[in-house]
Amino acid sequence: MKIVVQVKLLTEADQAAALRSTLRAVNDLATWVSEVAFVNDVPREYELRKHTYAHLKEQGLGAQAAQHVIKKVRDAYTTLKANIRAGNLGKEGSKRRRKAESKPIVFRCEAAQPYDDRCLSWRYDQRTVSIWTTSGRLKNIRYVCSAEALKTLQAYRQGESDLIERDGVFYLVATCEVPEAEQYEPDGFIGVDLGMANIATTSTGYQVAGRGLNRYRKRQLALRAKLQKKRTKSAKRRLKERSRREQRHVKNTNHIIAKMIVTEAERTGRGLALEELQGIRTRVRLRKPQRVALHCWAFAQLADFIVYKAKRAGVPLVFVDPAYTSQTCAECGHVDKRNRLDQGLFICRGCGVVAHADRNASHNIATRGERVWNAGRESRVPATP
16 A cells, blocks of 8 residues: 655755756756657657657756656656546536647646655665755755654655655655555444535444534635735735645544544444545536535545555445435435435435434445445355256
């Protein structure tokens, strides 16, 4: 299982200038390589290397840095084509899709640059790194991270690390290959219903209301609109200071929720069942005032956190079909759109049971999760005559 560990570089003024100059140089050249790939319609990395490698070397890049620039460009186009095939940029002929297909990809001057072990070396005991730059190799750059992050780096770091810059501060994001814990045989499943009014509701009774987070988002949205309307230097400075604050707050909240859910499953010896919500933004039709809430809903991030924490803890996890989980009675199985009277109230028209709508859905998800798990264990080999 791959996870990333982020460390902060404590750079001197000259070291920061060299790293900043390096990022600008490699990303400017990456934009040039992207134009070459777009104009010549070069489909493969090997062919793109024939067109660009010599020029990159002439511009002062090392052999490994040049290879990484070419690979970064090729990966960007691969991602673009995957998004087009998946319909994430709209249907064929749509304005957004035409815009993406009609021009080459442009890289920001502070975009991440990958480094391998030839361009970057770690000294864990001294907490320093040695890194390649266009001004030469910088040695003994100090970094800081938590004790747990350092332990993970020492034991599991593999592959590339990305150099990024945020608000004038440089970070290294290292890839670590952490072994998954051995899964135990679950004694039942905990269903997890994800939503906007209630961020997460489990079949064991754990529920996280979304009122506080939604209020926080509305307050941040109003504040951003107020600062953007002023258009003064101080307003722009405050907007920059507050950038990504909401993302960090939501990410921290999702980490806490995911940890609580996985810990409960591990403690009780049960597995976890989640809804397969991929593509929900394209399927759901909402009124205009509700669209902002839907697109700010970080359900995919919360699900990803639950998945990787479950793998590290050895908790079995399955995904189930979300169809009609909110309209099905968990007691008698009666399905009716009218069973759910409003966001929070569920009254079955078959047996008359009254329940919280999200909690009823979580019980349905738990039942489906157990069926999926048992179906996966059943033998598909025909019986011997």
